[in-house]
Amino acid sequence: MSIRPWLASYPEEIPASLTYEEQPVQSYLTKTAQQYPNKTAIHFMGKELTFQEVYESSLKVGNYLRKLGVKKGDRVAIMLPNGPQAVISYFGVLYAGAVVVQTNPLYTEREIEYQMKDSGSIVIITLDVLYPRVRQVIKNTPLQHIIVTAVKDYLPFPKNIIYPFIQTKQTGLKVHVEERGTNHEFKRIIETEPAKEIDLPFHFDEDLALLQYTGGTTGFPKGVMLTHKNLIANTSMCAAWMYKCKKGEEVILGVLPFFHVYGMTAVMVLSVMQAYKMVLLPKFDVKTTLKAIEKQRPTLFPGAPTIYIALLNDPDLRKYDLSSIRSCLSGSAPLPAEVQQKFEKVTGGKLVEGYGLSETSPVTHANFLWDSERVKGSVGVPWPDTEAAILSLDTGEVLPPGEVGEVVVKGPQVMKGYWNRPEETEMTFKDGWLLTGDVGYMDENGYFFVVDRKKDMILAGGYNIYPREVEEVLYEHPSIQEAVVVGVPDAYRGETVKAYIVLKEGHSVTEEELNLFARAQLAAYKVPRIYEFRTELPKTAVGKILRRALIDEEKRKQEKTS
Structure with a gap:
């Protein structure tokens, strides 16, 4: 793979290869604080x-963790929504020489217990309202300490007085955590600990910065081992890709959760590296997001398709001024072409699709934001220093342009492996290539197209059907807000195509109308045979539709009737 056709498409401002500073991720916060000490880093609810x-x-959090006995390489879990504490805790753990274990605040007790045991985390930093869940499982895990914070700790007056009452009303929980035994108060750490530098030995290529757990759609979640080199490389690539963005001047909307690797890299670490102001939202809410855009004037808005779709379908969208947005990189799921076009029309900015995995820190490909022709349906071209190819699903050989196979990648952002899973790590690599599990092809110019997950491909009557192609057509129907397509068992065809549909508010459509619409644009064997209308679809925290949950649901239905 010495030929990289995509490089011919690169704007002259983007180099084919970058130089990476051999330093820990937290050193960027040290440098930015020296260069821009009084610049706003975070805006959070006022x-x-x-x-x-x-x-x-x-630094205070890092010093306190050392005082608790945290040593270099120990794992510390962070279970927080986006807010100042999430950023402070992340860099505090790294300053202590420890490894961050990002934990979804929506996790159940069972999920928390599994992740703490698997990662071997000895400290967890979490919210007061989440504390009861952690407390329930601590005896079954290696956890020795719980550091507890509250949303109100970083709210301005009078919100800090009012918020606890709102929180109690919303959650039904009134939690007061006393600082004793294994419990520690985040606020007191910030008020009393010294902010002194911590000097530790460091190995750029080897030292882990993060254990990022995969979604577990194919079994138990696995801890992806990402090194300081992986994260610095991917964030540096991101900065190079966004070459028109000015250091110290951009404002970035932080609605993607930081416990997801995409939000962590493309919002948090990038902002610290480039001295951008982060406007943080603890969860995605359409009205709150629209108000934040109008008031805080973000220029960058990384997101996921479901986020953009929800904003576009708000009945009051036209009342808000979204013109500050100049650049949006969409990830986590396929971006329907219609959504891209509508969002660009509303904001006047650019919205392009990228591609990546937890295993790649996460980005490997993206479309160009500026000065390039659009290639419809493509996830873009490989980033600097990133190799990509298509391997035959049958022989494993590298395929020529236009032929469909498995997308494979190499690059400095590719993980070290899976935590404590050497066999699975070995199965995920072939001759140095990371096997993504995604099916796609590359055109002659080096643009990549992902047609589906290898495991999501539908085999109906001997035909290969890629759900994404069918979904793209359904998204073009004016009444459809969200659509997802899965294969369900069929006695005659083996599998048949089923579509789950969420309609736009105030719209209606019949199965017959959708059938006629789909038949006009798809070969007969690709047209959904079954439609199911729903008010919402199952999603991950970052807004990715959980196709696997729907497939599992169908299996359970089949088992009950058989």
Whole structure:
């Protein structure tokens, strides 16, 4: 793979290869605090923190963790929504020389217990309202300490007084955590700990910064081992790709959760590296997001298709000024062409699709934001220093342009492996290539097209059907807000195509109308035979539709009737 056709498409501002500073991820916070000490780093519900404040607070957390006995390489879990504490804790763990274990705040007790045991985390930093769940499982895990914070700790007056009452009303929980035994108060750490530098030995290629757990759609979640080199490489690539963005000047909307690798890299680490102001939202809510865009004027808005779809379908969309948005990189799921076009029309900015995996820190490909022709349906071209190819699903050989096979990648952002799973790590690599499990092809110009997950491909009557192709057609129907297609067992065809549909508010459509619409654009064997209308679809925290959950649901139905 010495030929890289995609390089011919690169704008002259993007180099084919980058130089990476051999330093830990947290050193970017140290440098940015030195260069921009008084610049706003975080805006959170009216409260603002400078880079100097974030830096000093992170050092305090790092020093406290060392005091608790955390050593280099130990794992520390962070179970927080987006907010100042999530950023401070992340860099605090790294300053302590430990490895961050990102934990979804929506996890059940069973899921928390599994992840703490699998990662071997000895400390967890979490919210007061999540504390009861952690407390229930601590005796079954290696956890020795719980550091507890509250949303109100970083709210301005009078929100800090009012919020606890709102929180109690919303959750039904009134939690007060006393600081004793294994419990520690985040607020007191910030108020009393020294902000002194911690000097530790460091190995750029080997030291882990993060254990990022995969979604577990194919079994138990696995801890992806990402090194400081992986994260610095991918964030540097991101900065190079967004070459028109000015250091110290951009404002980025942080609605993607930081416990997801995409939000962590493309919002949090990028902002610290480039001295951008982060406007943080603890969860995605359409009205809150629209108000934040109008008031805080973000220029960058990384997101997922479901986020853009929800905003576009808000009945009051036209009342808000979204013109500050210049650039959006969409990830986590396929971006329907119609959504891209509508969002660009509403904002006047650019929205392009990228591609990646937890195993690649996460981005490997993206479309160009500026100065390039659109290639419809493509996830773009490989980023600097990133190799990509298509391997035959039958022989494993590299395929020529236009032929469909498995997408494989190489690059400095590719993981070290899976935590404590050497056999699965070995199965995920072939001759140095990371096997993505995605099916796609490359055109003659080096643009890649992902047609589906290898495991999601539908085999009906001997035909290969890729759900994404069918979904793209359904998204073009004016009444459809969301659509997902799966293969369900069929006695005659082996599998048949089923579509789950969420309609736009105030719209209606019949199965017969959708059938006629699909038949006009798809070969007969690809047209859905079954339609199911729903008010919502199962999704991950970042908004990715859980196709696997629907497939499992169908299997359970079949088992009950058989």
